[in-house]
Amino acid sequence: MVDTPVGDLLLDGLWLMGIGLGVVFSFLLILVAILVLMSRAVARWGPAEPLAQSLTATAPVPGADPVPGAGHARVIAAITAAIHAYRRRHAA
Amino acid sequence: MESALTLWQSTGIANLTWRELLMLLVGCGLIYLAIAKRFEPLLLLPIGFGAILCNIPLAGIGGPDGMLGMIYAVGIETGIFPLLIFLGVGALTDFSALIARPSTLVLGAAAQFGIFATLLGALALNLVPGFDFSLSDAAAIAIIGGADGPTAIFLASRLAPDLLGAIAVAAYSYMALVPIIQPPIMRALTTKAERGIVMEQLRPVSRLERILFPLMLLLLCAMLLPAAAPLIGMLTLGNLLRESGVVDRLSRSAQNEIINVVTILLGLAIGSKLSGELFLTTQTLGILILGAFAFAIGTGAGVLMGKIMSRLTGRKVNPLIGAAGVSAVPMAARVVNKVGLEENHHNFLLMHAMGPNVAGVIGSAVAAGVLIALVTP
Known part of the structure; x- marks a missing residue:
């Protein structure tokens, strides 16, 4: 070489x-x-929304409501209504 | 009598050469490592099986008209398979740690020193009789130091197709050996106090940032280094599929079905390059030695850069995370985490090491782009 x-x-x-x-x-x-x-x-x-979402939601649901605030409000409303209905029925 | 002789001559035993026999054993060895030792089983198992298939006498499975030869021609000669793997890697990788602390990109750059040091090493090996590496051979061998299988295969298929089998086997074997190769180097280069440094938590990264990141990276690559565009392009596409959140089905396919199918085919095709004539040479031995050298140097350079960063930031950075600058995602980051925990049981470095780790993927893709742009086979 x-x-x-x-x-x-x-x-x-x-x-x-x-x-x-x-x-x-x-x-x-x-x-x-x-x-x-x-x-x-x-x-x-x-937008301020995504940061807040990543802080609060531990596991973001894929394909969730595009406006998380509105979606959450509706879900919470539904759950509250269900609890009320349940309590009323069982209290009676 | 005549027909009995013909039958005998069509058996495997009559036609088996010592090279084929040895390579069959090498194939079995790889399968053993994959199953019993769990060394990168996803790749070493198909590679080992491919090696066995292509060394079956007379069958010619690895030849140009054989099944594995055709898979090789379609997927690896064209560079398509490693690029599809990169699509999956992009879809599997969360770049948040890197976006939260961009300075860790420097660690990913430093670890690429291993690539270029090995390039010199391969060229210097020409002084030893029996070795004859051209510049493009040396570049293809050096990329083993990037610790990134698909990048190594992509570059080797471009610059040194003859050495592809040895390079791929070396790259994946050493990636499997990361937990053994790295810790001694990391301990040797750092003090006890440095290993015990606790890093502050990373800030949360917004969705918009994670969507913009792949686009920014691709734009930078397009402007500065189009030679790396195939690799970076597929990586960023995969990542955008993941982070956009609107193409979940495509993202899941890239993460699972596509990368799995391609891994099987890629492994078999690489295995088909492990035929006796190509693999059993002194060059292969040189490549295996250089590969270990490349890994060690890359790890060392990353840790040293980590020490520099640690000094500059007033001990806010644990130098161990520099070792994750060699890609090998996520194995290198796990090793960093383990070595960190040995010093301090509450010091979890995994997320901090993911930054340099994914930076290493980008860094080795950029280094591959430079080598493709500057070295012509």
Whole structure:
């Protein structure tokens, strides 16, 4: 095995390493910046509803009512009515 | 008499070469590891079976006209299977930890150092007689350091199809060995106090952020590194299916049916590359050694970057989570959690390690994109 071609290859490899790591780092650093900006923008202008939902609901139901507030109110109303009906029947 | 001889010559025993016999044993070994040791059974079992099928004498199952050969031509030569796996990975992955703490992306970048260090290692191995790795071979071997099976297969099918079998087996074997390879390196590079650092809880991430994330990532990839677009594109599509919440059926298919079907076919097709002539070479031995090297360096680089981040943030970051920067989702994060618990029984690092872990997936896909863009086979 001649030494020079391997030396050339190693130089190519070093070059590739420099460029490659540079690109990977700059790509991910730009992504960091974009994510920070995105989170700030969402916090400022985004709807307040999804955050509240993720805090309160431990397991969001897929395909649930698109307006969770209204849906919850209706569900609560239904449950309350059922409890009332049950108590009235059993108290009598 | 004549026909008896013909019959004898059509049996497997009469035609079995030592290479085929050895590869049949390798296939059985992989199946043993999958079933008895539970090493990445989802892949090693079909790979092992594929290895057995393609080494059956005379059957030619792995040849260009055989079943496995055709599956290989359709799914792996074209790069479709690893991309479909990425679709499923995207649909299975929750990027919330990363969105909540974007700085962990740096850890995912640092762990990719293993890839490029291995590239040099593979090229340096040319000094040893018997090895002859070209630049594209070295690049394909190096991606093992990304600890990401589908990325490794995608890149190897592009740059070094001859080495694909060895590279895939090395990548998946070492991913299975993450719990054994990583902890000693993590302990060696950190102090007891550093391992005990408790990190504050991650903030909740809104649905809108989770929907915007894949779109932002894809946009960045499209602008800066279109060579990585197939990998990043499928990953982000899968994630958008998951997070949009309106295509539940598609998301479930990507998470289950699609990824499962493709895993079987992918495993069999990789196994078909484990034929004696291609696998039993000194190069394979070199690839296996380089793969372990790649993993160790990547883990070390991640932990060291974790230490730097820990210093810069005033000990708010536990350097152990840097080790999760090699992808291997979610195994590497679990290992971090386990090593953290050894120091402090109440310190659960799993969610914190998921950030660098999924960052590693993005990082290795970006590194693969760079290698595809710069190295031509």
